[in-house]
Amino acid sequence: MRIEKRLQPSQTMVYLSPVLALVLTVIAGGLLFAALGHAPIASLMIFFIEPLRDTYGWSELAVKVTPLLLCATGLTLCFKAKIWNIGAEGQFVFAALIGGAVSLQLTEVEGFWVLPVILLSGVLAGMAWAGIAALLLTHFNTNEILTTIMLNYIAVNLLLWGVHGPLKDPAGFNFPESALFAEHTLLPLLSFDYRVTVALFIALFMVVVIWVLLARSLLGFQLRVLGENRNAARFAGFNSRAIIWFLLLFSGAMAGLAAISETNGPVGQLIPTLSLGYGYAAIIVVFMGRMHPVGIVLASMLLGLTYLGGEMAQIDLGLPKSITGLFQGMLLFFLLGCDLLIHYRLVLNGRATGVATT
């Protein structure tokens, strides 16, 4: 068997490859469970099906989808233009820290403006953190992958400093956690029975926004050109510097929103393990979702499910929580592997197809 280049990329495979990747991940996951001495089918049911047995499970999925989707909307635009912003995690954490500090300041203050101020502080903080990467990229031409990763580590240490130091709950028995946020600083719940907040609608609204941006605006076209060929973009007279700034600030803002959706939603305080790696998982969401708005909605549901499945496997099978990361990594590996089929076809030996191989 050998591989042969297709004359045109296969549109079918573009959409089929994530499905294939999921199937392969499920198979590999089954083998993993079997290797650990658990019944594979039953374990897979616990991981992928059990979390969604009831309405509460679906509401919890929506809770996980909200930050993933917000981070992914920003990254989708960046990745379209091949700006490899790996820093959603850091932008999320930094925004959580600032938004959390503001929330704690407003414990005693009530007013209709409190929540907008908190949201805005998170958005601005996320933008500021992403802005550092934008500055480094546009003015010093430093590799954005490395700078955004470094900023992730710096942000995490800032959060640790915050919860160990100035933001630590004085009445918290010396745990590195902030005080619980006051009721009026929390995002409104959609229903008192579930933990889903209005942030879900913000996330879905932003998906529509980027859909319109990508499909209907000059910007969407410019992003694609910039991604394909920076020189072509320059010749076409695009201000690529401004586009890079816009992309990073926008994705920072989205990560900031995602942070507030967590801190002032289901979490309700600052804790060291605030992000479950949403910023990194969102990268997988964007690839699995084919950088398309509908795709990232589906993909963030799948990635959200890996968090719920990981929790289920922890409770029911006694497996460590890190199984989530394992499944996420496998998903991305299999997806990238299957993407081969977009540009190449597998040819069995002895069956000449007569297609040019150049």
Place this chain on the structure above:
Amino acid sequence: MDLALLENILFATVRTGTPLLVVALGAMISERSGVLNLGQEGMILVGAACAFIAAYSADSLLLGVIIGALAGALVSLIFAFVALTLISNQVATGLALTIFGTGLSAFLGAEYVGQSIEGMTRVELPLLHKIPLIGPALFGQDLMVYLGLALFALVFWTMRSTRLGLIIRAVGENPQVAHALGYKVLVVRYAAVLFGGAMAGLAGAYLSLSYAPMWAEGISAGRGWIALALVVFASWRTERILLGAWLFGFASILHLLLQGFGYDVPSNLLAMLPYAVTIVVLVFMMSRKGAKGLFAPRSLGQPYHPPQ
């Protein structure tokens, strides 16, 4: 500043720089062959976890080191297969390796958190370690530090004066020409990636068997990424990698120095220093005139599909 303090600083600098040196040497070889593997962090973590588990279970540090290197190479094989054989985007595949490796290491090591082993001891080379100032730093360390320096010498010699070094460079600069000359581009690249994986695994073993010595989730703390920055800083030149590793090692222990002088800075803020220094160094490197990727291997990160 007295001599003893200076000696201690140099000692700690070399010790802290060793894992960075080892990872960066592997990453550099991989990049010189044209493969950008951003999965260093994941490979270090898997190496560290496997090394600790092996050393703890078999009560043998040597076995731990070997298993660590093998584990690093094994996970790098996944990357190599997806990136080289299945011709995927190397950036994304490297990220996948880091996400996967972080999860896998935490998964494997979950039962070993909080366990302790007797870490590696220092081996003082006779007479040499008594040299003032640099003696303890270079000749009073544990065996892994010496191994790191030996590997440095090996890579330096290979890249500078062997045919193998020439082939690796040719494959990284222009795979089409290397192929035309009869070299197996993919074989060379596979070998380079596997070597990088083994080196990252070794660095992980060093962290969990000597530097810490223990297993904790995310024990590598971004060293894989710092090492990648280090390769850029060194402009893909072996000798500069050693200097860079020591520079970054020094940046990582700056906080000890500040605390030693009685400055009361919160430890979490000091922990940011190596990452901040990395950014500053990257800016410095790239803002020099004409430095824009001047020394980067020309086919770095570009997939290669051998003609049939």
